[in-house]
Amino acid sequence: MEPYIEEHLEIIMAERDGRSDDWVIKQHKQRLTSWLKDKNIPPGETIDSITISKLAEGPSRQVTSWNAYDINGYTYYTHTKDSKCVNQNSGVRIVSLDEVGRKTHFFGIIEDIWELDYGRGIKVALFRCRWIKQYQFNDIGLRVVDLQNVGYHDDPWVLASRVAQVFYMPDPESTHPPKKRIKHVVVPGKQHIIGVDGVDDAEAYNNNDEMLLFTDFTKKISLVEKNLPKDIMPWERKGVKGKVVTAGPT
Numbered sequence: 001m002e003p004y005i006e007e008h009l010e011i012i013m014a015e016r017d018g019r020s021d022d023w024v025i026k027q028h029k030q031r032l033t034s035w036l037k038d039k040n041i042p043p044g045e046t047i048d049s050i051t052i053s054k055l056a057e058g059p060s061r062q063v064t065s066w067n068a069y070d071i072n073g074y075t076y077y078t079h080t081k082d083s084k085c086v087n088q089n090s091g092v093r094i095v096s097l098d099e100v101g102r103k104t105h106f107f108g109i110i111e112d113i114w115e116l117d118y119g120r121g122i123k124v125a126l127f128r129c130r131w132i133k134q135y136q137f138n139d140i141g142l143r144v145v146d147l148q149n150v151g152y153h154d155d156p157w158v159l160a161s162r163v164a165q166v167f168y169m170p171d172p173e174s175t176h177p178p179k180k181r182i183k184h185v186v187v188p189g190k191q192h193i194i195g196v197d198g199v200d201d202a203e204a205y206n207n208n209d210e211m212l213l214f215t216d217f218t219k220k221i222s223l224v225e226k227n228l229p230k231d232i233m234p235w236e237r238k239g240v241k242g243k244v245v246t247a248g249p250t
Contacts, residue, residue: 001052004039008032029155033058051122059116059124066113069125073191074165076127079109092129092163093186093211105211107132107145107166107186111156125160135186143186144171164211165189186211 012027036056043053067081068089077089090110098104108129116124133151135143147168168184188211 001055004036004041004052005032008035011035026154050120054118054120054122057118059118062117064115064117066115069113069115069160071125071160072164074189076110076113076160076165078113079111079130088167089165091166091168091186091189092127092158093166093188094158094163105135105143106152107135107143108158109147109168113160126157127160127163128156129158131156138171138173138185142171144174144183145186146181146183148181164191166211 008031009024009028012024012031015027016024037058039056041049041053041056043050067078069076075089076092077085079090082088082090091107092110093105093107095103096106108131110127111130112128114126114128116126118124130150131152132145132147133149135145138144145168166189167187169187171183171185174181174183
């Protein structure tokens, strides 16, 4: 598929005429499917060539809608189903390029789950998401988002196979007075992929970059410890008499 994508991008770039990168991406997304159909790609004999040919033809007009979906070791729910359940499964993240071409995380909440049928057993799952406009880091390096700050309305759909799961936990700092709006900490989900479809190496299987819960947390703690007065040891218990213990032979 990559050669076709690159060929189409070259066509769009030739028509660019000084327009922005955002224009190029929009045109590529809007016109790729119809361009592939017009190419009349022959099916060929290999699995890859058959798959490309069926994708170029487009999916069936009948779409299967789900409120829960298992893929890549995660169980996803729509936000509607999530609101009726104890467990939270509608949060997602994807690593993509921002407006200036830098790789960054985008976070969202699943609104709809569609499964497209291209025939020959080729089915593609899509998530329609409510994307959060931006995130920030708090004092200890946790990602914090405002779930009401929604953006990217013209690009809600994402391949289910390209996202990873996250959870949104209320940020305690945002609940302290004067409380304006509760914000949420982004927590990476736990993937259960080993043994599924013969997978024995989760890192080799994953399409997503790892997202750590804390960012630069170790560095921040080191700076705090470095600035403590030398006579203060916060881990030492006060008000009791110290006791020297000699370790014996092992």
